Amino acid sequence: MSPVTVWETLVGQEAVVATLRAAAVAASPGILAAAGSGGGPAGARSGMTHSWLFTGPSGAGRQEAARAFAAGLNCEREPPGCGECAGCHTVLTDTATDLRTVTPEGLSLGVKDVRALVRDAASAPTAGRWRILLLTDADRLTEAAANALLKALEEPAERAVFLLCAPSIEDVLPTIRSRCRTVALRLPSAADVRDMLLREGIDEQVAQTAARASQGHLALARRLATDEAAREHRAAVLRIPGRLGRVGDCLAAAADLVGAANADAEAANAERDEVETEALKTALGVGATATGGKSRSARAPKAGAKARSMVVRGAAGALKELERTQKSRGRRTILDSLDRALVDLAGLYRDVLAEQLGAPVDPIHADHAAEAAGLAAASTPEQTLRRLEAVLATRAALADNPGLVPLLAVESLTLALRDG
Ligand SMILES: [Zn+2]
Structure with a gap:
């Protein structure tokens, strides 16, 4: 297969690709060197911005666009975004040391996660040119978390780039969005989605049906095209209106x-869930390693028992x-x-x-x-x-x-x- 650039992986987003590609080129070392040195944050003259907000309907590929941009920023080749070099590859597989992705575990994104992200933003990049902080659900920030983030956006570290994703700009606090350059993804058309599935080797008829049924949701289109259980689930949903007699x-x-x-x-x-619970129990020394604690408390019965009960309370x-x-x-x-x-x-x-x-x-x-x-x-x-x-x-x-x-x-x- 011929090499695919990170830009080509974004389905039906020509305008977005043009913006991101231009920004990545503007931020690349050759251009920065040509722009001269001294004064102002790197890339400021070339249109590079420290905070970006990716908006668009669910399934349109907000995160994919942010990730492609991150790869473009830390790509080692010219033009940036080759999709092949170590810079691109580690970003795309989420193994890059200079990329930190924060995704809320539940319904909201708390201040603890954002503080860690902000701390991380302050340190210089280690392998790539930019330290990239990707926040997948900026619409789920708690108020405290949003305030913590705002401070970092107001005074960004020289080599830090924040990439925020949210369904629409209305979902993000005005104070935050006013600091960001917005990249608005559109809903991919059925033809765009069908072409994507065809490129991925899906049969024409299946691709056509899945593309229409997904209504522009890329991940769902892939599931409908490849997963019988997903098709059956959808069929069961569509049968519901016909079975509402009594x-x-x-x-x-x-x-x-x-x-x-x-x-x-x-x-x-x-x-x-199970893997996490077991890992935490092991880390806390409850369950499997509890016998170690027992033998220690046997040596010094009183103090050991007290320490052990504190550990158990903390673990609980x-x-x-x-x-x-x-x-x-x-x-x-x-x-x-x-x-x-x-x-x-x-x-x-x-x-x-x-x-x-x-x-x-x-x-x-x-x-x-x-x-x-x-x-x-x-x-x-x-x-x-x-x-x-x-x-x-x-x-x-x-x-x-x-x-x-x-x-x-x-x-x-x-x-x-x-x-x-
Ligand atoms: Zn590359």
Whole structure:
């Protein structure tokens, strides 16, 4: 295969690529040397900025764009972003010593993580030219975390670059976004996504269907194209509107939907949770290594017992904190999975509406045209519109209310879909 530059991996983002490539070129050593030395932070004259904010819809590739830029900044070749050199390779595989990626474990990104990031930003790069701090979910910063970050953005270290990712600029505090140069990704078109899948060796028909059904979400398109379980999950979601006869059916459908999301979360997190818990227990000296503590306390019974009880109390606290983190991460996975299901349902009602109005648009769920046709024949456009709105309202409610019980929200949705 011919070498692929980091820019070519960004799907359907020509404008973004042009911006990032120009900035990486402007920040490359040859240009900086030509611009002369002395005075001002490096790269200031060439348009290089210390803080960037990558925005765009979920699945459009915000993180991928930030990572490609990071690779371009620390690429060892000209033009930057070759995708092959050690500078590019270590960034793309997240093994670069000068790249620190911070991703929230749960629903929010706390001040502890951001302080560590800010400390890291103050040290000089070791291998590459820039110390790069990548914050994958800047919209999930707590207030304290945002304030800690703001200080670092106001007085950035000379060789530090902050790359923040968030769905939209409204999701980031004005004080933070005013310090950043914004890079807005667009939703990749179905044709862009299809071409990506074709390049990755997917069969044409499968690529076409997955590209449309993913509605511009790259990772989902790949899953739909390669994973039978993902296709079945989506099919089960799209069958829901057709099975809402009685109240009991609505409740059962809601339970299935939330159950599938729970199973998704379980599958995604179970193994990692267990490994983390075991590692923490080992590090704390509880469980496997507890016998060592016992023999020491046998030598000096009183003092040993006291120290041991302190260790046990500390360990219990640390384990509790880990448990909280894991719970929060689990909830996030459940919500992400449910959100995907709701996007699929909204797409189906959009197909139904298009059918009812005779609108000349390509269906989102072309492989489920029978479901859409059945619903179109059995309802009015007004009903479809109300149902579509109910789905979108549930999406917003789940996203905005951390305390909302998913099952209750989905039950009221399935009832509304039946009665709407
Ligand atoms: Zn390179």
